[in-house]
Amino acid sequence: MKKIASSLFTVIVAVLLSGRSVDAHVGDYHAGGYLPTAPSQPSYLMFMYSSSSTGGYYTGSVFGSITDWNGISSNVTVSMDQQAPGMPSNITNQFYHIYNETMTNEFDNNAGLLGFVHPIDASGTKVSMDSNWYKVSIYLNTTSYYITSSSVAKGVFLHEVGHCLKLAHPIQSFYYHGTDYNGVPYAVMNSGTPYTNNASALTIQVHDMDNLRGKWGN
Amino acid sequence: MKKERTALRLALIVSMILAMCSIFACKKSETKEDDLSGYKTVQIPATWLQPPSLEFLEKESQAVIVGKVIQREDSFSSGTEVGKTFYKVKVQKVLYGELNDNASEIRVHQSWSFQTAGDGSKQIVTLSQMEPLRVGDTWVFFVKYGAGLDAYQIMFDQNGCWPLADSKLVKLLETKMTIPTEEVASYWRSYENIIILPIYYEILEKYGDQIKP
Numbered sequence: 001m002k003k004i005a006s007s008l009f010t011v012i013v014a015v016l017l018s019g020r021s022v023d024a025h026v027g028d029y030h031a032g033g034y035l036p037t038a039p040s041q042p043s044y045l046m047f048m049y050s051s052s053s054t055g056g057y058y059t060g061s062v063f064g065s066i067t068d069w070n071g072i073s074s075n076v077t078v079s080m081d082q083q084a085p086g087m088p089s090n091i092t093n094q095f096y097h098i099y100n101e102t103m104t105n106e107f108d109n110n111a112g113l114l115g116f117v118h119p120i121d122a123s124g125t126k127v128s129m130d131s132n133w134y135k136v137s138i139y140l141n142t143t144s145y146y147i148t149s150s151s152v153a154k155g156v157f158l159h160e161v162g163h164c165l166k167l168a169h170p171i172q173s174f175y176y177h178g179t180d181y182n183g184v185p186y187a188v189m190n191s192g193t194p195y196t197n198n199a200s201a202l203t204i205q206v207h208d209m210d211n212l213r214g215k216w217g218n
Numbered sequence: 219m220k221k222e223r224t225a226l227r228l229a230l231i232v233s234m235i236l237a238m239c240s241i242f243a244c245k246k247s248e249t250k251e252d253d254l255s256g257y258k259t260v261q262i263p264a265t266w267l268q269p270p271s272l273e274f275l276e277k278e279s280q281a282v283i284v285g286k287v288i289q290r291e292d293s294f295s296s297g298t299e300v301g302k303t304f305y306k307v308k309v310q311k312v313l314y315g316e317l318n319d320n321a322s323e324i325r326v327h328q329s330w331s332f333q334t335a336g337d338g339s340k341q342i343v344t345l346s347q348m349e350p351l352r353v354g355d356t357w358v359f360f361v362k363y364g365a366g367l368d369a370y371q372i373m374f375d376q377n378g379c380w381p382l383a384d385s386k387l388v389k390l391l392e393t394k395m396t397i398p399t400e401e402v403a404s405y406w407r408s409y410e411n412i413i414i415l416p417i418y419y420e421i422l423e424k425y426g427d428q429i430k431p
Contacts, residue, residue, distance in 0.1 A: 111362075111364075111371040111372070111373055111374065111375065111378075112266050112267035112269075112278075112373060112374035112375065112377070112378075113264060113265075113266055113267075113329075113345070113375065114265045114266065114267060115264070115265045116262060116263060116264035116265065116345055117262060117263055118262055119262065121336065122336075123335070123336025124336070125333060125335040125336045125341075126260055126262060126333055126341075126343050127260060128260050128261060128262075129261070129262070129263060146267050156265060159265055160265065163263050168263070169263065191265050191266060191268060192265075192266070192267060192268030200268070
C-alpha cells in the first residue's frame with residue numbers, strides 16, 4: 001500500500017513538474033496589440049503586402065506560407081496580398097509592409113543577419129516589442145549567404161511573421177523565465193536558423209501554437 | 219632681448235598648456251558624448267544566425283581577437299532605417315587567424331541608429347542588446363573583413379562578440395546558474411549569448427587565460 005502511495009505520489013509530482021515545465025514557456029510573447037483598438041483586440045485580420053519583387057529564395061510560395069499561422073487561434077487570421085513595387089495606397093493599421101530587400105548597403109551578407117522587424121506607432125516612431133503598434137515592417141535579407149534553400153527562407157519568413165504576431169524568441173526570453181539553454185523549447189520562434197542548435201525549427205511547432213493562443217486566445 | 223626671449227618661451231609654454239587642456243577637455247567631451255545611458259533604448263527583434271559551435275564560428279571568421287574600442291563614428295544617411303557605426307578597435311591579442319596586414323588597429327562595423335520619437339525625444343534603436351559598443355569596452359571579437367564596408371564585420375553580431383572572462387562570469391558559467399533577475403541588468407550587454415549558447419564554454423576551454431582581462 002505504501003509502495004502504491006509512494007508511486008502515485010511520484011507520478012503526481014512528475015506530472016506536476018512536467019506540466020510546470022511546459023507551462024513555464026507559454027508566455028514567450030510580448031505585451032500590447034495593434035492601434036487603435038489595442039490592447040483589446042476582439043478579432044484580428046491581418047494583411048501582408050510586399051513592397052518589392054521577390055528575391056533569392058523568397059518567392060511567392062514562401063510568402064504564401066503566411067497562412068500557416070491560420071487555424072491556430074480563432075482571433076488570428078493572416079493573409080498575403082503582394083503588391084510590387086511601392087507602398088499600397090490603402091495603408092491601414094494591422095498592415096505589414098515587407099521590405100524584401102538586399103541589405104548589402106546596411107549589412108554584410110556574410111555576417112548572419114537574416115531578418116528583422118520594425119514596429120512603429122502612429123507617429124512613425126520605432127517602438128519596442130511590448131508597445132502598442134500601428135504597423136510593422138518586415139525586413140528580409142534576400143541575399144544572405146546562409147539562406148540556402150526555400151525551406152530555410154520559409155522558416156525565417158514564418159519567424160518574422162511570428163514577431164508581427166507579438167511572439168518572442170523563447171531562447172532569449174530571460175526577462176520572462178530566466179531559463180537556460182537546456183530548457184529552451186523547439187520552436188520556429190527561436191532565433192538561429194538554419195545552422196543552429198536543435199531548438200530552432202523551420203516550421204510552426206506546438207510551442208509556437210501554445211504561445212499564439214496564449215497571446216491572442218484560443 | 220633676453221627678456222623678450224624669456225617672455226616668448228613663457229608664452230609658448232602657456233599656449234602649450236592651454237592646448238593640452240583643450241585636448242583634454244575635448245577628450246572628456248567625447249567621453250561624455252559616448253555615454254548613452256541617458257537615452258531610451260528601443261530594441262527591435264532581429265534574427266541572427268546562431269553558430270552551432272566554436273569551430274563553425276572560427277571557420278566563418280577571418281580572425282578572433284581581443285580588442286578595445288577606442289573610438290566611435292556614427293553614420294546615418296537620410297531615408298535609411300538603420301544607421302551604421304564604425305568603431306576603431308585597438309587589437310590587443312590575435313587568438314586565431316590573421317588580420318589584413320597584421321593591423322594593430324582595425325575598423326569594425328555595427329548597425330544601430332538614433333531616432334527622434336514623436337514626442338521629440340532622442341532614442342537609440344538597436345537590433346541587439348549588445349549595441350552600441352561603448353568606447354573603453356574590451357571584447358573577444360570574431361571578425362571578417364568586408365570590402366563593401368571597408369571595415370571588419372562582427373560575425374553574427376551578438377554571437378561574435380563575447381565578454382572577457384571576469385571571475386564573476388566564470389563562476390556563473392561554471393555553476394551554470396541562472397542569472398538572478400536583479401542581476402540581469404548588470405549583464406545586459408552580454409547575457410544574450412553567454413547563457414544560451416554553449417559556445418562560451420568552448421571559448422573558455424580553448425582560450426582560457428588569454429581572454430582574462
